[in-house]
Amino acid sequence: MRTALGFAAAAIVFAVLAFAPFYLDAYGIGLMIGMTGYVTLASAWGLFSGRTGYVSLATVAFFGMGAYTVAVLNETLPYPVILLVAGAIGLLVAVVVGFSTLRLAGVYFVIFTFGLAELIRQLVTWFETTVTGTLGRYIFLPVGPEHIYWQLLVLCAATLFITWWVGRSRLGLALRVIADDEVVASHIGIDIARTKLALFSVSAVIITLVGAIQAPRWTYVEPAIVFNPTVSFLTLIMALLGGASRLWGPALGAIPLFLLFEWLSANFPDHYSILLGLLFIVIVFVLPRGVAGFAKDLTRRRPGGTPAAPKLDAAPLGTESREARS
Amino acid sequence: MLTTTLIAGLVLGGTYALVAMGLTIQYGIARTMNLAYGETIIAAAFAAYLVHNSLGISPILGLVLIAPAGFAFGWLVYRLLLRPLVRRSKGGAALEIDSILATFGLLFVIQGVMQVGFGGNYISYSYMNFGVDVLGASVAANRLLALVLALAIGGGLYLLLTHTRWGTALRAVAVAPASAPLVGIDADRAARFGFALGGALAACGGVVISMYQTFTASSGVIFTMKALIVVIMGGVGNLAGALSAGLILGLVETFVATYVSPGLTLAAVYLIFLAILLWRPSGLFGKARR
Numbered sequence: 001m002r003t004a005l006g007f008a009a010a011a012i013v014f015a016v017l018a019f020a021p022f023y024l025d026a027y028g029i030g031l032m033i034g035m036t037g038y039v040t041l042a043s044a045w046g047l048f049s050g051r052t053g054y055v056s057l058a059t060v061a062f063f064g065m066g067a068y069t070v071a072v073l074n075e076t077l078p079y080p081v082i083l084l085v086a087g088a089i090g091l092l093v094a095v096v097v098g099f100s101t102l103r104l105a106g107v108y109f110v111i112f113t114f115g116l117a118e119l120i121r122q123l124v125t126w127f128e129t130t131v132t133g134t135l136g137r138y139i140f141l142p143v144g145p146e147h148i149y150w151q152l153l154v155l156c157a158a159t160l161f162i163t164w165w166v167g168r169s170r171l172g173l174a175l176r177v178i179a180d181d182e183v184v185a186s187h188i189g190i191d192i193a194r195t196k197l198a199l200f201s202v203s204a205v206i207i208t209l210v211g212a213i214q215a216p217r218w219t220y221v222e223p224a225i226v227f228n229p230t231v232s233f234l235t236l237i238m239a240l241l242g243g244a245s246r247l248w249g250p251a252l253g254a255i256p257l258f259l260l261f262e263w264l265s266a267n268f269p270d271h272y273s274i275l276l277g278l279l280f281i282v283i284v285f286v287l288p289r290g291v292a293g294f295a296k297d298l299t300r301r302r303p304g305g306t307p308a309a310p311k312l313d314a315a316p317l318g319t320e321s322r323e324a325r326s
Numbered sequence: 327m328l329t330t331t332l333i334a335g336l337v338l339g340g341t342y343a344l345v346a347m348g349l350t351i352q353y354g355i356a357r358t359m360n361l362a363y364g365e366t367i368i369a370a371a372f373a374a375y376l377v378h379n380s381l382g383i384s385p386i387l388g389l390v391l392i393a394p395a396g397f398a399f400g401w402l403v404y405r406l407l408l409r410p411l412v413r414r415s416k417g418g419a420a421l422e423i424d425s426i427l428a429t430f431g432l433l434f435v436i437q438g439v440m441q442v443g444f445g446g447n448y449i450s451y452s453y454m455n456f457g458v459d460v461l462g463a464s465v466a467a468n469r470l471l472a473l474v475l476a477l478a479i480g481g482g483l484y485l486l487l488t489h490t491r492w493g494t495a496l497r498a499v500a501v502a503p504a505s506a507p508l509v510g511i512d513a514d515r516a517a518r519f520g521f522a523l524g525g526a527l528a529a530c531g532g533v534v535i536s537m538y539q540t541f542t543a544s545s546g547v548i549f550t551m552k553a554l555i556v557v558i559m560g561g562v563g564n565l566a567g568a569l570s571a572g573l574i575l576g577l578v579e580t581f582v583a584t585y586v587s588p589g590l591t592l593a594a595v596y597l598i599f600l601a602i603l604l605w606r607p608s609g610l611f612g613k614a615r616r
Contacts, residue, residue: 101603110359112603114554115554118548119592236427273438273441274439280431281431
């Protein structure tokens with residue numbers, strides 16, 4: 001009954017949101033696109049990192065790959081096919097990266113993903129300058145802002161549905177055991193690496209698609225624009241602040257923070273990065289038990305609404321770091 | 327050609343080793359991952375540029391001012407920003423995420439200040455820019471000086487840490503943080519000092535880099551990343567490991583840039599990093615742990 005009510009409420013919210021472009025001006029639609037984009041990014045980030053405790057800084061690597069795939073293919077393939085190709089590339093990279101790093105301790109994963117965006121940016125730049133000979137591409141697609149918004153809205157709903165579904169599926173159950181005790185999990189036959197890999201891939205494909213869908217907004221794309229590391233960190237702080245392991249947590253963190261960042265960048269364009277940095281520090285300091293502890297407090301207060309065990313706060317990143325793969 | 331590449335590789339490797347030694351001290355002793363480390367390096371590079379261009383003081387003398395400034399900065403950052411977080415977490419897991427976020431905020435602040443102060447352009451200055459003949463190859467004097475400085479500072483610190491009483495105390499905290507207080511070592515003080523020492527090394531690295539490389543306000547992230555990779559390659563808290571891993575990384579990067587393509591250096595670095603992570607996760611020189 002609760003589930004049915006929840007679904008009905010979510011359906012009504014998304015239906016109302018779908019009508020937004022008819023009442024908003026161009027700026028309003030742009031704002032809604034950015035907000036839906038970040039809600040989706042933060043939810044997808046929470047889907048993996050919130051449940052496994054692996055802090056991923058690779059968000060912009062996948063986001064940028066999606067956007068750049070659209071930029072490369074926009075004149076040669078039909079739009080839906082481009083999205084499929086982008087998703088496939090995201091999946092491939094996620095499997096390669098996940099396969100090689102997810103068996104390692106959390107801190108190595110943080111560092112690896114920290115540099116992944118830079119690595120992919122340099123590889124794309126190298127490819128463009130030495131093989132194709134052009135750096136920077138134009139995107140001319142007959143996709144209006146309201147279409148971008150609707151696509152993102154669908155992707156956002158899908159992400160939330162997947163998060164909900166993972167929470168009650170076999171995969172979610174496996175994750176809960178892993179979250180409680182990895183040793184026990186491996187002894188009862190759960191393939192830990194594969195479970196994490198599956199979740200990482202799903203999350204990465206969603207993030208890639210967000211980049212691909214938003215790409216037509218830019219019209220001109222070059223690696224330095226789409227691989228902007230700020231995206232990774234905004235996503236991270238949004239998800240953590242809202243509660244990365246809760247179904248609606250990342251969304252609740254993303255909406256106010258997106259509006260705040262938007263306001264900051266509009267009013268203080270020159271000092272945006274200083275203010276952003278100070279805000280990060282303030283957020284860490286005002287939450288007395290840390291950002292992850294804050295999310296845990298929220299979860300405790302509302303025990304009914306959680307799809308999976310809160311993992312980020314319990315993740316012994318620091319304690320694991322020394323042992324690496326045993 | 328080969329000699330030139332070799333020397334260029336050693337210069338770069340020496341710089342990486344110097345910079346990574348600072349990070350391995352910070353991460354090994356204070357146990358907080360400092361993502362703003364590269365920004366400290368670049369800030370020192372800008373300071374050297376200012377000292378050289380507006381005051382007319384050579385970067386070598388500038389080092390006398392900038393290194394203590396780096397030390398003071400590191401001390402302040404640990405005292406004001408990180409120690410409250412360490413205290414609060416009481417050894418819990420929240421520290422990892424909090425320190426990542428806090429130092430990332432610091433990264434943005436320092437980067438933003440430099441962006442406002444110097445703009446986004448590439449900056450360099452000309453210091454000792456003449457060729458010196460080394461084994462038949464012509465090498466810029468500033469590069470040689472950079473190598474000598476990196477080796478002198480890094481080597482001196484290595485001797486200091488391995489042959490003095492307080493150096494041993496610092497290393498004790500890095501090896502066994504829980505047991506160090508049992509033998510009368512003030513772990514909190516050691517952490518603060520280690521962090522400050524790392525800041526001083528970052529400042530030295532920045533001055534050395536500014537003598538032979540161009541840099542921008544946003545190039546700190548790359549240095550943080552490479553320093554982290556060197557630290558992990560060498561084993562966390564392992565000075566000799568950082569030294570050799572830094573040299574290896576610099577040599578590989580230069581050889582790839584010369585003989586393959588300058589655009590693929592980072593890919594090569596990452597490949598090595600990945601191979602080491604999978605083959606020896608505790609680092610090339612780290613002891614295997616159960």
